[in-house]
Amino acid sequence: MDAKILCLGALTCGDASGYEIKKMFEDGPFAHFHQVSFGSIYPSLAKLCEQGKVTMRKEMQEGRPDKKVYTLTDKGNKSLYRAMKKTPAEDQLRSEVMVMFFLQEYLDQDHLHDVLDQQLNFYRSLSEKLEALDDDTVAPGRMFVRGLGRVLYRTLVKYMEENAHLLLNNKKRSNQ
Amino acid sequence: MDAKILCLGALTCGDASGYEIKKMFEDGPFAHFHQVSFGSIYPSLAKLCEQGKVTMRKEMQEGRPDKKVYTLTDKGNKSLYRAMKKTPAEDQLRSEVMVMFFLQEYLDQDHLHDVLDQQLNFYRSLSEKLEALDDDTVAPGRMFVRGLGRVLYRTLVKYMEENAHLLLNNKKRSNQ
DNA sequence: ACCGGCATGTAACGGGTTACATGATTTT
DNA sequence: AAAATCATGTAACCCGTTACATGCCGGT
Numbered sequence: 153m154d155a156k157i158l159c160l161g162a163l164t165c166g167d168a169s170g171y172e173i174k175k176m177f178e179d180g181p182f183a184h185f186h187q188v189s190f191g192s193i194y195p196s197l198a199k200l201c202e203q204g205k206v207t208m209r210k211e212m213q214e215g216r217p218d219k220k221v222y223t224l225t226d227k228g229n230k231s232l233y234r235a236m237k238k239t240p241a242e243d244q245l246r247s248e249v250m251v252m253f254f255l256q257e258y259l260d261q262d263h264l265h266d267v268l269d270q271q272l273n274f275y276r277s278l279s280e281k282l283e284a285l286d287d288d289t290v291a292p293g294r295m296f297v298r299g300l301g302r303v304l305y306r307t308l309v310k311y312m313e314e315n316a317h318l319l320l321n322n323k324k325r326s327n328q
Numbered sequence: 329m330d331a332k333i334l335c336l337g338a339l340t341c342g343d344a345s346g347y348e349i350k351k352m353f354e355d356g357p358f359a360h361f362h363q364v365s366f367g368s369i370y371p372s373l374a375k376l377c378e379q380g381k382v383t384m385r386k387e388m389q390e391g392r393p394d395k396k397v398y399t400l401t402d403k404g405n406k407s408l409y410r411a412m413k414k415t416p417a418e419d420q421l422r423s424e425v426m427v428m429f430f431l432q433e434y435l436d437q438d439h440l441h442d443v444l445d446q447q448l449n450f451y452r453s454l455s456e457k458l459e460a461l462d463d464d465t466v467a468p469g470r471m472f473v474r475g476l477g478r479v480l481y482r483t484l485v486k487y488m489e490e491n492a493h494l495l496l497n498n499k500k501r502s503n504q
Numbered sequence: 505a506c507c508g509g510c511a512t513g514t515a516a517c518g519g520g521t522t523a524c525a526t527g528a529t530t531t532t
Numbered sequence: 533a534a535a536a537t538c539a540t541g542t543a544a545c546c547c548g549t550t551a552c553a554t555g556c557c558g559g560t
Contacts (some may be wrong), residue, residue, distance in 0.1 A: 297430045
């Protein structure tokens with residue numbers, strides 16, 4: 153599943169610019185299970201336009217840059233249907249922080265502390281973003297995914313708060 | 329954090345071959361928070377050997393191929409300490425399955441059912457693998473990460489079992 | 505005065521994944 | 533008889549990330 157399909161998927165939530173699509177993957181409905189960068193969004197959108205899978209209109213704005221708003225076409229919709237027939241790739245999670253926690257004896261106390269704090273903040277803020285999303289405008293089927301994200305990050309925050317001591321104490325040779 | 333550091337990290341659990349390292353990322357202690365493929369493990373191990381960060385000995389086996397068992401050296405250890413001083417990259421989770429669930433109106437009923445089943449099995453088997461790991465030989469600090477993995481996958485399985493109906497029912501136009 | 509947010513885009517670089525190559529043994 | 537497990541390796545390809553380029557507005 154490449155960035156093009158992801159963009160089409162994002163546009164099923166309504167017309168959007170590249171910048172807005174990015175936000176959907178940062179704070180919005182996709183935040184907890186996928187990410188894309190500008191470097192892949194903008195070229196994708198351009199190619200989708202060429203292929204007639206989306207249309208673009210320019211929206212002038214006062215006080216801020218103009219934006220290019222993209223709309224899903226029938227062709228784009230069909231493309232999505234086709235993509236959804238495939239077998240999805242396995243989930244992949246890569247957490248360098250967890251690797252660090254696992255190798256906690258290789259970190260000095262201070263840095264471990266920092267990393268732990270930052271990670272907790274990261275999970276907390278993602279959790280808050282997910283809780284803050286407006287559920288009224290969302291189709292019931294989509295709530296499954298949102299609910300899962302919420303439960304997941306709540307669990308993560310709770311576990312880390314309750315078990316941080318496992319990581320911090322038992323430091324005997326923390327002076328490497 | 330590249331594959332070389334990951335290999336060094338894996339070797340802190342004890343001497344291992346490339347094949348065994350792969351297993352650590354599939355069923356073992358790293359299973360739930362990172363993955364690496366053979367295509368990156370073998371070249372990494374070769375380079376680490378060149379750099380003197382690991383040593384290699386050949387172990388002949390009867391009835392199966394010989395293996396190359398790698399051992400962490402002092403130099404490798406230092407390299408790990410250095411790597412752990414860096415700021416870790418943000419977690420990244422990419423789940424095509426969740427994208428599909430989100431776009432559930434684009435899947436036909438049967439395929440949705442299949443994907444759901446496969447995902448549940450995937451989470452269940454990962455969960456079981458994590459529960460099955462032997463905790464006696466593991467340093468207390470490392471139990472933090474393992475415990476987190478266990479809680480996470482238990483939560484995931486439970487949520488999916490209890491909320492699958494959100495995804496399956498409300499199918500009115502499932503004939504696209 | 506400077507930083508963060510809004511807004512779009514390009515290009516190189518790096519890295520990992522995928523596929524290929526090989527082969528014996530055990531399990532189904 | 534076929535598939536899975538054990539075991540190692542190479543190389544091309546793809547794709548995404550990172551960094552760069554540009555610019556205005558509002559808040560601190």
